[in-house]
Amino acid sequence: MSEEILVTIAGAGVVGCATAYELSKVINGNIVIVERNNSVKGENQSSRNSGVIHAGIFYPRDFGPLKSSLCVKGNSLLYEFCEKNNVPYKKCGKLVVATSPMEEEYLEDVLRIAKENGVEGISTLDRNQINKIEPNINAVSAIHAPSSGIVESTGLVEALYNRAEENGAIFITSNELTDINPCAREGFNIGIRSVNGNEQFKTKIFINSAGLYSDEIAKKINPELNYIMDPVKGESAKFSSLRRKNIRLSGMSIYPVPFGYLPDGERLNVPFKQFLELFKQHKVTKSVGVHISPTFDSDSIFTVGPAYSIPESRQDYKPSRKESYYLDKVLQFLPGLKQEDISLHQVGIRAKLKDRYDYVIERDESFSGCINLVGIDSPGLTSSLAIAKYVRKMVLEILQ
């Protein structure tokens, strides 16, 4: 490649593809996406996830403006995109359930966050109302979020890739970005490696959307940056409600209240105020626990997960939890499930940043033609199109 490229994006996961798609609507050609996998199917986080379209009720503004706002914006953009581009989705709604008075403290916080984030259609349900919709769910109260749903995540990545390519964006797969060095005046020299050898080219703007490796790429340009990836393994299982005649589920996602989780993935059962103090000190993470989501396989097959643990490496995709783990977690709100109904499904690794709750989407202070997207963990799938619009604005500012 001898000519100078206007925008280069590292990583063709859902965020890189959405960004390429948004930019390709306003920049004629001259956008290159470098992806080390041999196809664009979102093989990393973007296919190994729960596929839930989040409503935006779990991400508090007080811990960062990006997740809280981009999830809500991304939710409606995603439905619009899926509808126009024939990407499979179901707007099935979500129930967040509390099974004890202590869990109700956490549920109150979910309601507060939903209100602050402007999530529409939220309602609270008591035990009777829950039982009318979900007779097999055991809960004292719940929040219903009708704008939550599920999306076929690989279908989403492929559709974004196809639309971007139609608009002239060039995807270079089976190529790893190995070097990136700022040029003397502006722009960056990029080195890529494939089985055919090494190549170099120059780019004016560089967007780092490399998921789990985005911290390493950011430091290649600016070693002073202190992003530290703290990857979290998230495993899931599946169960078929057909196997158990006494279990009937309406087809919504069912979530326990988000709780504090210790580094080994175990839930911290303490009152909400105590959790909040520990969370502020980054001693625990806050996460949605093992939940049930519908699938596209059939109306009776559900996923159960994720089960969290610390991965041995960023490629550690081997399952470390047994079926009994999922059963133990789900029985709290879905009594009646049996271990033989559960089979292991998939393993993903979240690009979580150490001691940081919110996404990082910012221009490098020293090399302002570089936009870093770091720590785009859950709900990054939901937020992807809103993140892309946010990045598009930054790119247009650089080009002014």
Ligand SMILES: Cc1cc2nc3c(=O)[nH]c(=O)nc-3n(C[C@H](O)[C@H](O)[C@H](O)COP(=O)(O)OP(=O)(O)OC[C@H]3O[C@@H](n4cnc5c(N)ncnc54)[C@H](O)[C@@H]3O)c2cc1C
């Ligand atoms: C278990 C789990 C469950 C989740 N559930 C949900 C959910 O239900 N809803 C939701 O909204 N979000 C969910 N998420 C989060 C969501 O999947 C991610 O936020 C999103 O997929 C991030 O996309 P990405 O494009 O930033 O990263 P990725 O999909 O990881 O893509 C990064 C890409 O960069 C490429 N790359 C890296 N380094 C290089 C290099 N040097 N050269 C070239 N290419 C490179 C990789 O090959 C990869 O394709 C979940 C995540 C996990 C792990």
